[in-house]
Amino acid sequence: MTDKVPPAMPTGSEPPEGLVELVEALLLTVDEPLSLEALGAMVGQETAPELLEATLARVAARWESHRFIELASREIGGRRVWHLVATAAVAPYLKAGDPGRVPKLSRAALETLALIAWRQPITRGEIEAARGVAVNPQILKQLVERGWVRSLGVKDSPGRPEMLGTTREFLSDFGLNSLAELPDFERFAGQDDIDV
Amino acid sequence: MTDKVPPAMPTGSEPPEGLVELVEALLLTVDEPLSLEALGAMVGQETAPELLEATLARVAARWESHRFIELASREIGGRRVWHLVATAAVAPYLKAGDPGRVPKLSRAALETLALIAWRQPITRGEIEAARGVAVNPQILKQLVERGWVRSLGVKDSPGRPEMLGTTREFLSDFGLNSLAELPDFERFAGQDDIDV
């Protein structure tokens, strides 16, 4: 990442304006909630977590007076994550304008669904390990509500994790007769490894 | 939409703060760039287009000094649409957080994509004839995976070659409204501007 030019960062705890704006832009650009680690990886590893926290506090303050958007944080898989969310006050307006909206699965949702489809039965922990980020509960909820993902029971291992799999509806919505019709990536992956 | 509470709206042209924040929230919540009509439908039909324009001007002003975010507008099908976007300045940071993110296009990929865009429907053989080299299947795969190129069916000629064309997503990713916006291919050749 030699082409990255991180904003000048004083050692004091008061975050510089450039960092506040950068974190704001990252929260808005990445379509899943970000942990301190994830932010740190993007902003530059040398940024102290305390400085990032102070920066998030500044971002929160900037949006505090906004009637329709706020900085929300919550705990996912034991880690605190942040994202900018629209408040309930926006909901009535969104319904009014619906016609033009073409909903699309986010990249995070597509990757989660792909892992569930290809690697089922798969636990949430395995999805997290594969994607390197915590699974956003909203995404699982979306996939379950859409009727594509379901629970296959729990595994008898520490924590009794739940196994996830796809549904019959998933197959029919994606025009498949069986999972075996999905391309078998194992061979491709092996070849890629040799190429690189 | 009885539950909708539009912000108080004076008849003067100075948009109230609540409307500015609402439009901002709508631009950030809806996935697509919004036209004045779409915004009007969401905010409330009684809102005058002039007021919405003044509001958009205020939104633009609010973000003007921001290092990474701006209000962008473009013309789609004869209508102007607006969206809040992050500028290229965030790209290195996004890449730092996710090195697998959008690989760069090689010259071969760009040339292949250009031929498909300008000469569609075009077969692989025709691309090879124009570039003078065999088409690397990885490149076609990359273009298909990025959602820019698709099959338009097979040609009823010997070997039943596949015809390739560009997608809607190609247009939107390259900020085009239609293929007609691309300059005439023939204009690209000319002795005059062969600069060495």
Add this chain to the structure above:
Amino acid sequence: MPETDSRRWVDATPRVSGQPLEQLPLDLYIPADALAIWLEQFEGPLDLLLYLIRKHNIDILEIPVARVTEQYLEYLALMKSMAIELAAEYLLMAAWLAEIKSRMLLPPEPREDDEEEPLDPRAELVERLLEYERTTRAAGLLDEQPRRGRDWFDLSVEPPEQLPAPAVPADLAGLIAAMNGLLREGSVRRAHHVRAEGLSIRQRMTDILDALADRRSCELAEVFHPEEGRMGVAVTTVAVLELSRTHALDWSQEQPFGPVTLFRLAGSPSEPAVEEEMPR
């Protein structure tokens, strides 16, 4: 395009311009490895030819074929000397150039209608060069076009929870691309040291768990499908073994060769817990 002459040029390789080529073309005083990288960047014979034509400020419509051919062969010899693997197209082009060169020496072929000028042997080459030049310029224009994901990025905030989730359309291409992306990054393989099972086994694992969805146990025989033949039996067996290895189910057998019973381990499947906390 003539294909018959390529071998002739291959035979002639060691004696380009009448002598073995040991010296770089005059304008190429750059370190050998940098040169190799530079040479490798040509996108093919048309690209190389176009470069030569531009470099020498030649009118593309009046190509001095003999001179250009000679230079083209020099570059090819150079590339070979740097052990750059030459695509067959380069050799075909060399043959074609040689043919055009020899046809230029012959009296022009009379055209059947003999109204227009005699056919220029270079005509097709010129047309292909012009077409390729247009292609490179079109590619350049595309590259300069502001592009989503490079020059600008979509922003979004999470919609309020009260909003009913709109039905997302199924997007198989997107799904495959997502999986492919994960595999390319390598993270998936690292996380899964398990030997790769085929999807039919994955499907069978899900089916078996399904058979246990509303009861505590079932007979192994119920999940076998003899009509699938040996392959089907193998798939089911591997699926059961994998499920029991990963503690997704348990099994017992009262006596050797007796019936095998599969047990659900605990808790019946329900809505996946999508609530905030999840033990890890």
